[in-house]
Amino acid sequence: MNRRKALKNLGISFSVITVTPSILSLLQSCQKSTSWNPVFFNKEQFLVILKLMEIIIPETDIPGSTSLKLPEFVDAYIEEVLDLNSQQRIKDGLSQFFKEVKLDTQQESISSVTINQWEMQLNNHLKEEKNKGLSTEIIQELRTLTVNAFKFSEYVGENVLAYSPIPGEQRGCVDLNETTGGKVWSLK
Numbered sequence: 001m002n003r004r005k006a007l008k009n010l011g012i013s014f015s016v017i018t019v020t021p022s023i024l025s026l027l028q029s030c031q032k033s034t035s036w037n038p039v040f041f042n043k044e045q046f047l048v049i050l051k052l053m054e055i056i057i058p059e060t061d062i063p064g065s066t067s068l069k070l071p072e073f074v075d076a077y078i079e080e081v082l083d084l085n086s087q088q089r090i091k092d093g094l095s096q097f098f099k100e101v102k103l104d105t106q107q108e109s110i111s112s113v114t115i116n117q118w119e120m121q122l123n124n125h126l127k128e129e130k131n132k133g134l135s136t137e138i139i140q141e142l143r144t145l146t147v148n149a150f151k152f153s154e155y156v157g158e159n160v161l162a163y164s165p166i167p168g169e170q171r172g173c174v175d176l177n178e179t180t181g182g183k184v185w186s187l188k
Contacts, residue, residue: 036072040079040087045094048110048118049074049142055119056146062160070149074142077149093138097125100135 038046053065053074065071078087098110105117113121125139150156161183176182 036069036075038075040075040090044109044111045098046071046075048098048113051115051118052122052139052142053146055115055122056143057150063155065146065150068150068153068155070146070153073149074145077145089134090138093134096133097121097135097139 041049050066050071053071057065057068057070059067078090082090101110101113101117101121102108104121105113107113107117122139125136126143151161
């Protein structure tokens with residue numbers, strides 16, 4: 001069976017990640033790569049996606065999206081999993097978003113936009129009451145995909161979320177604070 005066709009059947013939309021061994025393998029392979037050449041985005045778009053994802057999940061006492069190589073995963077995920085119509089929708093939405101950003105910031109190219117300007121643009125598009133159409137949908141989906149990929153990453157699964165490599169007994173209707181110290185269970 002063709003790997004690309006199998007992966008396409010696993011992902012429904014840009015922002016929904018169906019956790020399967022293939023998707024986890026894709027995420028882990030991106031995290032292990034030492035250099036990355038974008039496969040879906042061009043280099044300029046990829047650098048913007050990297051900045052936006054770092055704003056969404058910044059580096060704190062735990063690694064941020066750049067350290068976890070989530071932009072690389074998003075790039076590979078879109079290329080490997082989504083169908084051509086979804087990919088075109090993303091390209092159109094990003095193109096619209098970049099035009100809006102250049103107009104709002106009065107910059108000639110998206111590479112000239114400062115991190116503070118990106119943060120303002122991201123905040124504007126993530127507000128519920130503000131809907132600019134496809135560009136807003138794509139940015140909201142990027143945020144959802146970033147957060148989901150973060151939760152599914154190996155580091156977060158083992159070090160941030162509640163993780164038990166050998167599950168024990170099943171106890172229902174118990175307080176989460178009592179069982180895991182308030183942490184959500186890792187899916188890893």
